Amino acid sequence: MKKILIIALLVALVIQLSQAQKKNATKEPQLIDRELFFDNPEISGGQLSPDGTMITFLKVHKGKLNIWVKKFDEPFESAKPITADTLRPIGGYFWTDDSKFVLYAQDKGGNENFNVYAVDPKAPIESGSGAPPSRNLTPIEGVRTIIYNVSRKNPDLLWVGLNNRDKAWHDLYKLEISTGKLTLLKENKDRLTGYFFDWDENLRLATRSADDGSTEILAATESGFNKIFECTALESCFPSGFFDKENKSFYLQSNKGDQEDLTKLYLMDPSSKAIKLVEGDPLKKVDFGGVSVSAITREIQYTTYTDAKTRWYFKNKDAESHYKFLQSKFPGKEIGFASFTKDEKKALIVAYSDDDPGSVYFYDKTSKKVIKQYTPRPKLQSLPLAKMEPITYKSSDGLEIPGYLVLPLGKAPKNLPTIVVPHGGPWGRDTWGFNSFAQFFANRGYAVLLPNFRASTGFGKKFLNAGNKEWGQKMQDDITWGVKHLIAKGIADPKNVGIMGGSYGGYATLAGLAFTPDVYAAGVSVVGPSNLITLLGSIPPYWEAIRKTFYLRMGDPSTPEGKALLEKQSPLFSASKIKAPLLVVQGANDPRVKKHESDQIVVALRDLGRDVEYLCAQDEGHGFRNADNTMAMLAYAEKFFAKHLGGRYQESMKADVSKKLEQMLVDVKTVKLADAGSAKVETPKFTSDLRAEKSNYVFTFSGGGQKMAMNMTRDVKLENGKWIVTDAVTSPQFSVSDQNVFEPKTLKATHRSIKQGPINIEVDYTESGATGTTDMNGVKKNINASFEKHVLSDGAGLDLLIARMPIKENFATVIEVYDGSKDKIKRLNVKVVAKESVTVPAGTFEAYKIEVAQVDGPEKFTSWMGTKDLNMIKSEGLVPEMPNASITVELK
Numbered sequence: 088m089k090k091i092l093i094i095a096l097l098v099a100l101v102i103q104l105s106q107a108q109k110k111n112a113t114k115e116p117q118l119i120d121r122e123l124f125f126d127n128p129e130i131s132g133g134q135l136s137p138d139g140t141m142i143t144f145l146k147v148h149k150g151k152l153n154i155w156v157k158k159f160d161e162p163f164e165s166a167k168p169i170t171a172d173t174l175r176p177i178g179g180y181f182w183t184d185d186s187k188f189v190l191y192a193q194d195k196g197g198n199e200n201f202n203v204y205a206v207d208p209k210a211p212i213e214s215g216s217g218a219p220p221s222r223n224l225t226p227i228e229g230v231r232t233i234i235y236n237v238s239r240k241n242p243d244l245l246w247v248g249l250n251n252r253d254k255a256w257h258d259l260y261k262l263e264i265s266t267g268k269l270t271l272l273k274e275n276k277d278r279l280t281g282y283f284f285d286w287d288e289n290l291r292l293a294t295r296s297a298d299d300g301s302t303e304i305l306a307a308t309e310s311g312f313n314k315i316f317e318c319t320a321l322e323s324c325f326p327s328g329f330f331d332k333e334n335k336s337f338y339l340q341s342n343k344g345d346q347e348d349l350t351k352l353y354l355m356d357p358s359s360k361a362i363k364l365v366e367g368d369p370l371k372k373v374d375f376g377g378v379s380v381s382a383i384t385r386e387i388q389y390t391t392y393t394d395a396k397t398r399w400y401f402k403n404k405d406a407e408s409h410y411k412f413l414q415s416k417f418p419g420k421e422i423g424f425a426s427f428t429k430d431e432k433k434a435l436i437v438a439y440s441d442d443d444p445g446s447v448y449f450y451d452k453t454s455k456k457v458i459k460q461y462t463p464r465p466k467l468q469s470l471p472l473a474k475m476e477p478i479t480y481k482s483s484d485g486l487e488i489p490g491y492l493v494l495p496l497g498k499a500p501k502n503l504p505t506i507v508v509p510h511g512g513p514w515g516r517d518t519w520g521f522n523s524f525a526q527f528f529a530n531r532g533y534a535v536l537l538p539n540f541r542a543s544t545g546f547g548k549k550f551l552n553a554g555n556k557e558w559g560q561k562m563q564d565d566i567t568w569g570v571k572h573l574i575a576k577g578i579a580d581p582k583n584v585g586i587m588g589g590s591y592g593g594y595a596t597l598a599g600l601a602f603t604p605d606v607y608a609a610g611v612s613v614v615g616p617s618n619l620i621t622l623l624g625s626i627p628p629y630w631e632a633i634r635k636t637f638y639l640r641m642g643d644p645s646t647p648e649g650k651a652l653l654e655k656q657s658p659l660f661s662a663s664k665i666k667a668p669l670l671v672v673q674g675a676n677d678p679r680v681k682k683h684e685s686d687q688i689v690v691a692l693r694d695l696g697r698d699v700e701y702l703c704a705q706d707e708g709h710g711f712r713n714a715d716n717t718m719a720m721l722a723y724a725e726k727f728f729a730k731h732l733g734g735r736y737q738e739s740m741k742a743d744v745s746k747k748l749e750q751m752l753v754d755v756k757t758v759k760l761a762d763a764g765s766a767k768v769e770t771p772k773f774t775s776d777l778r779a780e781k782s783n784y785v786f787t788f789s790g791g792g793q794k795m796a797m798n799m800t801r802d803v804k805l806e807n808g809k810w811i812v813t814d815a816v817t818s819p820q821f822s823v824s825d826q827n828v829f830e831p832k833t834l835k836a837t838h839r840s841i842k843q844g845p846i847n848i849e850v851d852y853t854e855s856g857a858t859g860t861t862d863m864n865g866v867k868k869n870i871n872a873s874f875e876k877h878v879l880s881d882g883a884g885l886d887l888l889i890a891r892m893p894i895k896e897n898f899a900t901v902i903e904v905y906d907g908s909k910d911k912i913k914r915l916n917v918k919v920v921a922k923e924s925v926t927v928p929a930g931t932f933e934a935y936k937i938e939v940a941q942v943d944g945p946e947k948f949t950s951w952m953g954t955k956d957l958n959m960i961k962s963e964g965l966v967p968e969m970p971n972a973s974i975t976v977e978l979k
Contacts, residue, residue: 115497116471118737119530121721123470124523127152127176127714128463130163133447136186137429141208142460143169143189145177148217151713152176154189156208163461169208171216174790174972176712184429185242188264190224192232196676197708199627200231203247205264215793224267226845227251227863229909231629235259236284239382246272246282246290251868254628259290269866277312279305280632283337285330286385291357292326292337300635304339306357315360318343320636321552323350327378332385338365340375348547350374352390368392369400374545379406379424383431393545395477395489396519397421409452413438416457420445421520435460441475444468444521471496473529475519480572482541483564486553489546490538490569491517493525494578503534504732505579507599509566511590513554514640516543531725532734533585534578540565540595542640555640558619559598559656566595567603582608583732587724589613589710590680593672597658597688600665609731611724613672614680614709617688618660619653620644627678662691668698670727672720674707686758693755700727701753715741719748771879771902773834773891777810779803782958785928785979786816790972799976801959803884809837812884825883834888836880839907850907852880857905870910881906881913886937886959890952894919894935901942914942925951925961927977932960 131152132145142159145152148168154177157166169189170177180191189208192201202225210219225232225247233248243264248257252274259273259282272290273282283292293312295303300320305312318324318341327338331354339362342350351367352375367375369392376391381403388406392398401407413422417438425447426435432452439445446462462468478492494500506528510517517537525535539546540562542554554562566586573579586599586607593615600610616622623637623644630637642656643649654660669692673685682703692699702723704716711717722740729736740748786799797818804811810829816822821844828838841848850859850870854877859870879888881904892900898919905912921936934951941947948964959978966972 115495115532116530118735119467119470119527121527121718121725121737122741123464123467124527125714125717125721129465130461131463132180133435133460134180134182134426135159135428135433135435135449136182137184138186139428139430139433140186142435143180143182143208144461149173152178153218154180154191154206156189167212168218169206170204170221171213171218172221173793174706176714178712181237183242183264184237184239187242190245190264192234194708196706197674197710197712198676199678199708200229202226202230203232203234203245203262222267224262224264225249225269225864227866229254231257233257235282236288238288240288246284248275248282249866250629251863251866255631257629267864269864278632279312281325283326283328285337286334291330294325296632296635298635300633300639315357316341316355316362320639321555322548327352329378329380330385334385336363338378338380342374342548348549350548352378366390366400370394370398374547376545381431393518409450412455413450413457439521441519441521442472442526444523472526475522475525477519478572480569482561482568484561486541486550486561486565488538488540488565488569490536491519491522491525492573492578493522493529493535493537495529495532495534498532500534500578502580503578504532504583504728504734505534505536505570505573505585506728506732507536507538507566507570507584507586507588509538509540509586509588509592509595510543511588511592512544513540513542513558513562513591513595514544514551516545527721528725528728528734531729531736533728533732534573536569536573538566538569556642556652558594558641559602559658563595563598563602566599567606570606585609585611585728585732587611587613587728588615590615593680594658597665597669598656600667600669601658601661602664604664604666607667609668609670609728611670611672611727612685612688613720614674614677614685615671616680616684617691618657618684620650620657621687622680622684623653625681625683659687659691662688662697663695665692665697668700668727668731670700670702670724672724673701673703674709674711675703675705676707677709679709683760686760689753689755689758690760693758699755701755701758702748702751703753704747704751715744715747716751718744719751723748723752771877771888771892771900773888774893776831777803777805777812777829777834777884777887777891778956779805780958783979784959785975785977787975787977788972789975790966801883803887805831810834812887814883827880827883827885829884829888834891835877839880839882841882841908848907850880850905852905857907859907861908861910868910870907872905872910872912874905874912876903878912879904881908886950886952886962887957889917889937889939889950890935890957890959892917894937894952896922896935913946915946916940916942922954923951927961928979929960929977932978934960 127147130144130146134143143156146155149171151172153168153170155166155168177191188205190205192203194201202223204221204223206221213220230249230251236246238244245262247260247262250257256275258275261270278296279293280296281294285291290307293305302318302324303314304316306315322343324341324343330337336354336356339353339355340350352365354363373392373394376393378390379388387402389399389401420438420440423437425437434450436450437445437447444464447460449458449460473493476492479487479489482488516539528535574581584607586596588596593612596610596612597615599607642652671685671689673682675682689701725736780803782801784799786797788795797816799816802813813826815824823843826840827836836852839850845864847862850857856873861868900917902915903912918938919935920938925934933954937950939948951961953960961977963975
């Protein structure tokens with residue numbers, strides 16, 4: 088009897104707990120701090136060294152995500168940083184195959200001109216940085232480095248592409264990691280877009296973009312390259328990067344041909360051109376996804392296909408058994424392989440789901456040991472998070488659109504404020520998994536729709552090409568009809584729908600507000616193009632290979648019909664139709680969607696009296712990499728949406744985030760459109776000659792939390808009938824010399840010389856141009872520039888020449904200056920803003936304050952020139968290549 092009573096009590100307790108859980112499940116969860124979603128993870132990006140003795144990972148050091156290392160059997164608390172970048176977080180990195188070096192790529196402020204750096208984890212730590220020294224292996228300004236192949240036979244070698252000779256095309260180089268020596272292998276004068284190596288590390292293939300936009304696959308021969316395969320600009324074909332076990336044929340992905348819709352995997356013999364089908368989607372639903380090939384056996388381990396979720400198809404029974412074993416260890420989780428040792432016997436794996444950001448584990452294939460390593464966001468993992476459900480709906484023309492829906496916890500799925508988040512690209516797609524942005528807004532009480540509109544990749548050629556020339560039209564319908572679908576289901580509140588996206592998603596935000604103004608109550612556009620004509624006119628030079636494809640998929644601005652279509656589809660030209668409040672977010676250094684795109688729409692809406700707000704991060708490019716910038720943007724965006732859609736928002740923020748937000752917030756009244764093409768350039772006229780003298784200055788560099796004071800001398804002398812101005816900066820670590828030679832009466836430059844360590848630039852000027860050479864770390868390039876009119880030389884003495892124009896208060900002009908280091912003519916606005924006293928170590932002087940700002944770029948500096956002798960008293964300015972860095976020069 089007593090036993091029965093106990094059982095009855097236990098049953099009652101279970102029922103009560105179950106009811107309490109159901110009650111709690113219907114209660115809206117507390118606000119989750121945005122830091123838990125978007126601040127730097129505690130640890131992320133783990134990789135095993137190829138020999139398995141060490142683990143590297145990303146963790147904050149010096150305020151940014153840097154690379155750390157520890158021995159495998161040490162605790163993470165014993166790890167040490169091996170990089171100390173204070174300006175920009177490090178993203179991807181990898182080990183050389185001998186476990187000697189760690190390599191990573193880094194740009195400046197989001198400009199996407201990546202250099203490759205190497206660090207020896209065992210090297211001595213530098214004082215001040217707390218990490219070993221990092222060596223820039225490609226120290227060439229304004230160059231975007233591409234890594235084509237990493238050697239396993241000789242781990243000291245890389246094959247890289249550099250666009251230093253021609254910004255549009257990458258030449259092929261061999262790079263020695265230990266010495267930094269670059270050896271030119273192939274000058275790319277044939278529109279080559281990629282180079283592919285076989286298992287023996289011989290160059291076997293290249294890809295080429297033809298003038299009509301079609302893709303050609305070329306086989307390497309002793310005499311050059313021969314075309315063996317091609318597909319049109321609206322088809323897809325490319326080598327997967329692997330050769331077969333015999334090292335004879337390569338794996339090819341293609342959807343070429345009128346009968347082919349889905350991309351499939353093939354084997355192709357480059358000698359005979361014979362092609363054999365390997366595999367397509369067994370369900371015939373989506374394109375071929377990915378392939379894993381063992382570097383030891385050279386055999387395929389598995390293939391993947393992604394529709395609503397990712398499907399795995401194993402070709403190796405051993406690989407399949409390990410995967411199923413890991414699935415049994417983590418039921419309900421997705422398994423991903425993050426890193427393998429060289430012998431492929433040990434791995435780091437990640438287990439995650441749509442409502443779990445995941446944890447990383449060590450897996451030993453031999454012993455089948457699974458050992459937890461770290462959780463990137465442990466505080467977030469323990470909190471209630473929403474599920475991501477795959478959905479489909481029909482668009483305006485009946486085309487079925489796949490997507491995902493994330494619903495807020497604790498709220499009935501009825502009449503919810505809703506945010507649509509179109510993905511970027513547009514030639515990309517959303518996938519199932521943990522999505523920080525969707526989870527963040529779901530926690531704020533919104534239903535979140537992620538539509539894979541037509542032109543999204545992975546769903547076949549027909550679906551992709553259905554988006555051709557449909558920006559803002561049927562592509563936008565696919566998004567609009569997603570909103571209608573949620574309204575019809577009773578899920579979305581039709582009066583409280585917002586839209587937010589980045590890149591193409593930013594365009595879709597602007598297009599949604601402009602072309603369907605009654606659908607949305609608010610929008611947030613992040614690096615979104617507002618004018619498709621100016622967008623296509625300013626794409627980076629290294630995108631030249633896909634320019635024709637852009638024109639075919641969007642419209643050709645050089646034709647009347649193409650220009651008319653692009654104007655029609657540009658939200659800027661329909662700005663008057665926008666009535667919902669808009670928040671615009673931009674990265675100042677974005678090379679893809681330039682700041683002008685955001686400025687245009689902000690000015691247009693401001694002048695129309697519309698509700699428009701503007702955030703601009705000076706140290707970001709196409710999308711935000713810095714956590715404080717991301718949190719500042721979202722702090723503002725969630726409050727913006729709460730105001731206009733009625734969701735919740737978090738009022739508090741960290742002090743550094745608040746400071747960032749203050750720096751990013753732009754007063755729309757101050758936004759002006761800079762039109763470099765309309766600036767009137769004047770031929771300078773000088774009112775007086777130079778004077779021989781030698782001056783000493785304090786040269787101070789501030790940046791990255793450091794401040795360094797150095798000595799600078801300026802030597803102005805008349806020698807051999809010409810004026811020579813030499814600026815020299817010296818410190819215990821390095822010295823820089825910049826020298827200009829001028830004609831005595833006209834002050835026209837005849838020669839410029841720059842010397843800084845391994846960098847040597849020599850430029851000779853004539854009336855019609857400039858010739859010379861640049862030698863940067865052994866990489867030489869010829870200069871051959873043409874001038875239509877007189878152009879000043881940049882560098883030493885430019886301020887002296889500006890001061891010898893007929894300057895007075897309120898004097899203003901525009902001049903052209905040639906920068907030999909970048910082989911570029913730049914336009915500078917020159918303005919005398921005041922006549923004032925300035926105090927420097929040498930004393931107090933009366934001076935003209937002259938502001939100089941680049942018309943079509945970020946360069947800006949201010950000089951104070953003495954009113955009596957027109958000599959430089961002081962100069963200060965920002966360093967465009969280094970966000971938040973500045974230089975000050977003062978007479979002593």
